[in-house]
Amino acid sequence: MAIRRSIGGSFRSVWLAVMVSSAGDGMFLTAFPLLAAILTRDPVLIAGVTIASRLPWLMFSLFTGALADRMDRRRLMIGADLIRLVIVGLLGAAILTDTVNIWMLYASAFMLGSCETLHVNAAQGLIPAIVKPEDLLEANARFSSGQIVAAQFIGPPLGVVMFNASMSLPFLADAATFAGSAALIATVPNEHAVAPPTTKIFADIKEGLRYTRDTLSLRRLTEILAVINFFYFAANSLLVLYNEDLLGGNKATFTALSVGAASGTVASRFFLEKITHRLGTTRTLEVSLWAWAIATVGLAIATNPITAITSHVILGIGSGWWIALNTTLRQQITPTRMLGRMNAVSRTVTWGIVPFGALFGGISARIFGLRGPFIISAIVMVSYAVFSRRLLKPVREAVNNLQQ
Numbered sequence: 001m002a003i004r005r006s007i008g009g010s011f012r013s014v015w016l017a018v019m020v021s022s023a024g025d026g027m028f029l030t031a032f033p034l035l036a037a038i039l040t041r042d043p044v045l046i047a048g049v050t051i052a053s054r055l056p057w058l059m060f061s062l063f064t065g066a067l068a069d070r071m072d073r074r075r076l077m078i079g080a081d082l083i084r085l086v087i088v089g090l091l092g093a094a095i096l097t098d099t100v101n102i103w104m105l106y107a108s109a110f111m112l113g114s115c116e117t118l119h120v121n122a123a124q125g126l127i128p129a130i131v132k133p134e135d136l137l138e139a140n141a142r143f144s145s146g147q148i149v150a151a152q153f154i155g156p157p158l159g160v161v162m163f164n165a166s167m168s169l170p171f172l173a174d175a176a177t178f179a180g181s182a183a184l185i186a187t188v189p190n191e192h193a194v195a196p197p198t199t200k201i202f203a204d205i206k207e208g209l210r211y212t213r214d215t216l217s218l219r220r221l222t223e224i225l226a227v228i229n230f231f232y233f234a235a236n237s238l239l240v241l242y243n244e245d246l247l248g249g250n251k252a253t254f255t256a257l258s259v260g261a262a263s264g265t266v267a268s269r270f271f272l273e274k275i276t277h278r279l280g281t282t283r284t285l286e287v288s289l290w291a292w293a294i295a296t297v298g299l300a301i302a303t304n305p306i307t308a309i310t311s312h313v314i315l316g317i318g319s320g321w322w323i324a325l326n327t328t329l330r331q332q333i334t335p336t337r338m339l340g341r342m343n344a345v346s347r348t349v350t351w352g353i354v355p356f357g358a359l360f361g362g363i364s365a366r367i368f369g370l371r372g373p374f375i376i377s378a379i380v381m382v383s384y385a386v387f388s389r390r391l392l393k394p395v396r397e398a399v400n401n402l403q404q
Contacts, residue, residue, distance in 0.1 A: 007131050007132075007135045007138065007139050007142070008130060008131060008132075010130040010188050010189060011127070011130050011131050011139055013184050013185065013187050013188050014123065014126065014127070014130065014143075014184075014185065014188060015142060015143060015146055016184050017077075017081075017180075017181040017182075017184035017185045018123070018143065018146065018147050018150075018181070019146050019147070019149070019150045020150070020177050020180040020181045020184065021081065021177050021178055021180070021181035022146075022147045022148075022150035022151040022155065023150040023151065023154045023155045023158070023177055024088075024155065024173060024174035024175075024176070024177025024178065025150075025151050025155060025174065025177075026150060026151040026153075026154060026155015026156050026158070026159060026258075027155045027156070027158050027159035027162060027170040027173055027174055028088060028155075028159065028170055028171060028174040029151070029155070029156075029159075030155065030156040030159035030160055030163070030170070030254075030255060030258065031159045031160075031162070031163045031167070031170035031171065032049060032105065032109070033046065033049065033239070033240040033254075034160075034163055034240065034251065034254075035095070035100070035105065035163075035167060036049050036102065036105055036240070037240050037241070037244075039100075039101065039102045039105070040102055041241075043238055043241060043361075043362045043365045043366060043370070044359075044362035044363065044366065045102060046237070046238065046240065046241065046362070047237040047238060047358040047359060047361055047362035048102075048106060048358075048362075049105055049106065049109050049237075050109075050233060050236075050237035050354065050355070050358040051237075051354075051355035051358045051359055052105075052106040052107075052109035052110040052113070052355075053109035053110065053112065053113040054113060054233070054351050054352070054354035054355045054358070055110060055113065055352075055355045056110060056113035056114040056116070056117050057113065057117055057347050057348055057350075057351030057352045057354070058348060058351070058352030058353075058355065059114075059352075060114055060117050060118075061117045061121065061344045061345075061347045061348040061351070061352065062205050062208070062209070062341075062344050062345065062348050063201070063205065063344075064076075064117045064118040064121050064122075064344060065117075065121040065205075065208065065340045065341045065342075065343055065344020065345065065347070065348075066201050066204040066205045066208065066340065066341055066344065067118065067121075067122075067201070067340070068118070068121040068122040068125050068339075068340030068341075068343075068344070069125065069204060069208075069337060069338060069339070069340035069341050070201065070204065072190065073122040073123070073125055073126045073129075073340070074122075074126070074185055074186070074188050074190070076118055076119070076122040077118075077119050077122045077123060077126075077181075077182075077185045078182045078185050078186060079118070080115040080116070080118045080119035080122075081115075081119065081178040081179070081181045081182035081185070082178065082179075082182055083111075083115050084112055084115045084116075084119075084175075084178045085175045085176075085178035085179055085182075086175075087108055087111050087112055087115070088108070088112070088171045088172075088174045088175045088178070089171075089172065089175035090108075091104065091105075091108045091171050092168040092169075092171035092172035092174075092175065093168070093172075095167050095168035095171060096166075096168040096172075117344075117347065120343070120347065121340050121343050121344050121347065122340065124327070124331075124339065124340070124343040125339035125340040125343065126188075127139055127140070127143065127331070128331045128336060128339060129336065130188070133332075136328050136331060136332070137272075137273070137276075137324060137325075137328045138273075140323075140324045140327045140328050140331075141269045141272050141320075141324040142269070144265070144269075144320065144323045144324055144327070145265060145266050145268075145269040145320065148261075148262045148265040148266060148316075148320070149262065149266055151262070153259060153262050153263075153266075156255045156258045156259060157255055157259075158170070158173070159255075160251050160252070160254075160255050163251075164251070204341060205341065207338070207341065208338060208341025208342060208344060208345050209345055211334070211338055211341070211342060211345075212342055212345040212346065215333065215334075216394040216398075217329070217333060217394045217395045217397070217398035218330060218333060218334070218342065218346070219394075220391065220392070220394045220395055221326055221329070221330065221346070221395060222345070222346045222349050222350060223349075224289075224384065224391060224392075225322075225326070225346075225350040226349045226350045226353045227380065227384065228292065228380075228381070228384065229350050229351065229353055229354055229357060230353045230354070230356065230357035230360070231357060231373075231376060231377040231380045231381070232292075232296075232357070232377060232381075233354045233357040233358050233361065234357040234358065234360045234361030234364065234373045234376065234377060235296075235299065235361055235373040235374045235376075235377045236361075237357070237358035237361050237362070238361055238362070238365055238370065238373060239254070239257065240254060241365075241370055242308075242370060242374070243257060243305075243308075245370055246302075246303070246370055246371060247302065247303070247304060247305050247308055248304075248305075249305050253305040253309075256305065256309050257305075257308060257309055257312050258312075260308075260309040260310070260311075260312035260313045260316065261312040261313070261315050261316035261319070262316060263313050263316060264312070264313040264314060264315060264316020264317040264318075264319070264320065265316040265317070265319050265320035265323075266316075266320070267313075267316075267317060267320075268316065268317045268318075268319075268320030268321050269320055269324070272284075272320070272321060272324055272325075275287070275321070276325070280399070281325055281329065281395075281399045282392050282395055282396040282399055284321055284325060285321070285322060285325055285326070285388075285392055285395065286385075286388040286389060286392060287318075287321065288318040288319075288321045288322040288325075289318070289322075289381075289384055289385045289388045290318075290385045290388070291314050291315065291317050291318025291321075292315060292318045292319075292322075292381050292384075292385070293378070293381040293382045293384070293385035294311075294314055295311045295312065295314040295315035295318065295381075296311070296315070296374070296377050296378040296381040296382075297311075297378045297381075297382065298310065298311030298314070299311045299312075299315075299374050299377075299378070300371065300374040300375045300377070300378040329395070329398070329399070330342060330343070330346065332402055333398060333402070360373070361373040364376060
């Protein structure tokens, strides 16, 4: 039996903080589309919630990434948690007093997304500073799988139960989780590894853009994920309608779709090191693209919840491998002083594209029907899987350089 090694107390505190807030997010993100579906049945308006939550990645991520390279990353994470506490608390109060409307959901999603850019950019820069280099892949795997367990295993069922009891309850509970997360981050020692700034913040932003543009392996990883996210969210932003109208599902099956993806992601972690050792980093990324292709084809043709849930499990496996390897590679390639900006540039592109994907999905559903965005997504994913070896050539070369 393998012994689970310790990565350190600082990492444990950050990991627990993310687990706590992610559980709240799972409650919130499950209740959010359910609430939106009560307020409107228009696919474009429902897709608008995803647009509002991801638009800040396009607008603010470069700035918050530069902040993460200039300031105490722990304090930035704490501040983001406390602001999010206030936002979801006020939204819960609006629901409780029956004053909520779809535009309030948009505003809340936008503000929460803005805080998320700061929290994520700071966290991604903090992890390499608090774990040993040889533990980085394991740390990222634990980080992502723990986040998935909380956000998609623990949070969604609680969110559905709470939403059925009282529509405001998941949002008020999410506010409490942000308080817990902030308290845990406060216990992490000052190990953020950020030197005092000697340049202006806009010069830092330009440097981060140039570095990602000129480092071909980072640019290619960013390009691939941007296209994947565009078409994935074109379909996924309509999942609540897909579940009800195409699968004939209910709130339980909607939760099961998220749990299915989470199951795959968590399961992928336990054989990530073995498959990476056997196939190599780049080949494992190729397999991830094939997993996404198979899963999206399944979703495009599914007519019952079982097929869709199974497809989500496969989707989760591919996501688990890609997230851990992609994150680790980017951290290994990038100098510590630029981790926040590198992550910000990548997120600006890969998450900033999501609002446009969600809008494309809503419009496609109006023109081609609700299944249309899922079919288009499947065609794109299969194409990327077929050409994955050629697309990942710069990444393969970067991996070889790291191993020399």
